[in-house]
Amino acid sequence: MKLLLTSGGVTNPSIHSALVELLGKPIAECHALCVPTAQWGHPMCGPASVRGFIAAEPKADWRYLSGLGWASLGVLELTALPTIGARRWVPWVSEADVLLVDGGDATYLCHWMRESGLADLLPTLADKVWVGVSAGSMVMTPRIGDYFVEWPSAPDDRTLGVVDFSIFPHLDAFPTNTLADVQRWAADIGGPAYAIDEQTAIKVVGGSVEVISEGHWTKFG
Secondary structure (H helix, E strand, C coil), X not given: CEEEEECCCCCCHHHHHHHHHHHCXXXXXXXEEEECHHHHHCCCCCHHHHHHHHCCCCCCXXXXXXXXXXXXXXXXXXXXXXXXXXXXXXXXXXXXXXXXXXXXXXXXXXXXXXXXXXXXXXXXXXXXXXXEECHHHHXXXXXXXXXXXXXXXXXXXXXXXXXXXXXXXXXXXXXXXXXXXXXXXXXXXXXXXXXXXXXEEEEEECCEEEEEECCCEEEEC
């Protein structure tokens, strides 16, 4: 897949241009599937936030993800997929241009990507675009660090490892996401890592990694 890994979504013109480049056509011509699954694994998320994401509510940050003006929006709830079988849901993914993967808990999202079969399908989706926000980006990394594990049933902090670097999102967005917090996190991760703020994204196509930013970011390792 072509990846656009963000902290807060498509928040500025530079990230917007990168998204359109990945899609190969205007957003208004693209069909999107919303993946809210990570929200169920995080104690700060719930029915209201899931509704806001799916409904693309303009007053919240959903305007930077599901509210960008897509030709259509559908929902791909990963926890339901094992009960209906791949014969039904794989065509939905194949027909979409982009997966919009919201935040929450990355270990919970990782679990359901594997359980549903979506993780196994990813290598066949070379023409699709994955736009991640927070945990929706972190799930593609090898580890997220214990700092970000909120799901009580998570066996550890490992995630899919589609890319070879880790991500610390929301740099300076919260009192507990300062550069000092990042440095402690990075020391535990022990591998390549990026700290990114809400105005930064990481574009990954094949083996090419490009940071797109109108804000602040730091690379470790």
